[in-house]
Amino acid sequence: MPILKTLQEKVRRLIQDFFLENREDAEGSAPSLAELDLSKVQVDIAREAAHGDVTTNAALLFAKNFRCSPPSLAKRLVAVIGTWPEIAQVDVARAGFINMTLKPHFWLNELQNIVALGENYAKSSPNGQKINIEFVSANPTGPMHTGHVRNAIFGDALAALFEKVGYSVYREYYINDSGNQVECLARSVYLRYKEALGHTLPPGAFQGDIYPGDYLIPVGEALVQKDGERWLQAPESAWLPYFKEFSVQAMMDLIRHDLAELGVVMDCYSSEKAQIEKGKLAEALAILEKNGDIYTGVLTPPKGKAIDDWEARPQTLFRATKYGDEIDRPLKKSDGSWTYFAGDIAYHLDKYQRGFTRLINVLGADHCGYVTRLKAAVQAVTQGRAELNVNLFQIVNFFENGQPVKMSKRAGNFITSQDVVARVGKDATRFMMLTRHHGTVLDFDFEKVLELSQENPVFYVQYAHARICSVFRYAATVFPDLTEERVRALGKTGTTNAQNLSAAEISVLRCLSLWPKVVEQAALHQEPHRIPSFLCQVAGEFHSLWNQGKSDLALRFIDAHNKEATQEKLFLLSGVAAILRDGLKLIGIRPVEEMR
RNA sequence: GCACUCGUAGCUCAGUUGGAUAGAGCGUUGCCCUCCGAAGGCAAAGGUCGGACGUUCGAAUCGUCUCGAGUGCACCA
Secondary structure, X not given: OOHHHHHHXXXXXXXXHHHHHHHHHOOOOOOOHHHOOHHHOOEEEOOOHHHOOEEEOHHHHHOOOOOOOXXXXXXXXXXXXXXXXXXXXXXXXXXXXXXXXXXXXXXXXXXXXXXXXXXXXXXOOOOOOEEEEEOOOOOOOOOOEHHHHHHHHHHHHHHHHHHHOOOEEEEEEEEOOOOHHHHHHHHHHHHHHHHHOOOOOOOOOOOOOOOOOHHHHHHHHHHHHHHOOOOOOOOHHHHHHHHHHHHHHHHHHHHHHHHHHOOOOOOEEEEHHHHHHOOHHHHHHHHHHHOOOEEEEEOOOOOOOOOOOOOOOEEEEEOHHHHOOOOOEEOEOOOOOEOHHHHHHHHHHHHHHOOOOEEEEEEEHXXXXXXXXXXXXXXXXXXXXXXXXXXXXXXXXXXXXOEEOOOOOOOOOOOEHHHXXXXXXHHHHHHHHOOOOOOOOEEEEHHHHHOOOOOOHHHHHHHHHHHHHHHHHHHHXXXXXXXXXXXXXXXXXXXXXXXXXXXXXXXXXXXHOOHHHHHHHHHHOOOOOHHHHHHHHHHHHHHHHHHHXXXXXXXXXXXXXXXXXXXXXXXXXXXXXHHHHHHHHHOOOOOOOOOO
């Protein structure tokens, strides 16, 4: 178990023991166990060296329960903590913090853990809980563009995080293949079909509700290849359903390809159309109907937004206000067909029926007005048994030579996922997209991402890993048998001397030991950006240690005259590399062994 | 008008489920390659954590109000 976790549990147990003793001593006025929220006990790496290695707030939390001041409770706790085998020194600090310094032996032990466990160091055992993460869900009307890229990478990283902390995660994509847009798509493809047959289209043919993008040209050509002139003279009613089906397939192939390029693999693609055909919509509506959540009413026009063709009319509404929404929401359009929202309710019911009670959606910030009604619907249709969580992410601004790159999907000249990946590669794209909190606007500068400097976090982290590999390559020229594999084996069997660990090296180990907690917290808060952030910190620790070796010969990694010392240093580097690799892997990035 | 998100150093951003004297990079200033990758490091300067009140041992973090920015606001998806 990671050292921080071990100590946290020991401190918690200590508090509990104190409580039990107290209860016997002071009958009646003793604290009640329910008052002790042991989960609030924190054991952290001290931020400052003056505070030792590890610090806990336990005495501050429970002084009141024990009817004494924090320092005096701390003093009593310290008397016991000082007897623990891990502890070299323990003090009561200002306000009642307890600061501990570990025996070097336990830092070495932690390093052995890190190296031996590798990707299991920060991994929790399965907790038996299922999570469904729906993300990307880009409309099947074109290739993925930049917004979808952030969505895909965020969602995928979030899924990986949940897996890491023990959940069984299901990655899911919702295909909106039943709405108006798909008809527009089919008509757009029909134009390309005619083009492919040599017809010259009238000017302005690609205006209005038509997707003008070039990516539909091959789809038209494919239809000619397949069916020849068969649809040329046919009425729209004859070709439309067929073109819809074919075009959606083609677009989903494009999107699957784009996702694969980003390293994203879905467990399932759910079709809106299939849901409806399966009768899910009717089922969902029946549930709502039964609970009195559907009625016919008239909505008032929204304030602050001028709508030309507003018309008050009776509509089929979902009683969203019953579940905390501002207004009730329409389920039927003016033409009598069901709204997107209605279909989405059915889809979420389906997820619930497939055994998911924990649902996560990743949506663009432009969907912020949709969140409350969807949560309301999930509550209504599952009787509150499923919980939906929506993560909204902000837009990405692309820069080229410091100039913003404009894009407009209407015109069909948007930046696609492929553009980005072709330019900077999958790994850099993934890393950059995760460097910022998803709720903040992200600036993506093509030059900066490719820059080989510390200003580029991708490079900075990869460089640290490559540098470690470089050390191992060099070491092999001095001591041919000191391969990384051999160093790990030697370190594991404990030939390393803990007393040789310097303060600088322990500082690195303190940083590494935070890894399990970083993962846990990142998953808890659904904030994958904490991973790249931490990796930068680890890289910084390593680069710093390297440079300290310039002035302090004792800190150099390779000493040609002392194989044993070299082996010990390399063992530490192996630990650093293990964390870097695990972290990069978690966010779907392959560590490089050499910078090119 | 309402809802959601975000306001931290000159700029771009971290900030460990509330914790000690708020941290990085860039930029500015000054250092470090006879030495494993200087593609790096060290140091200095730079802050009313948008503002006000509140909650408590303790607030950048939680609550209320307020100012500013972004996004969205019947039937689209």
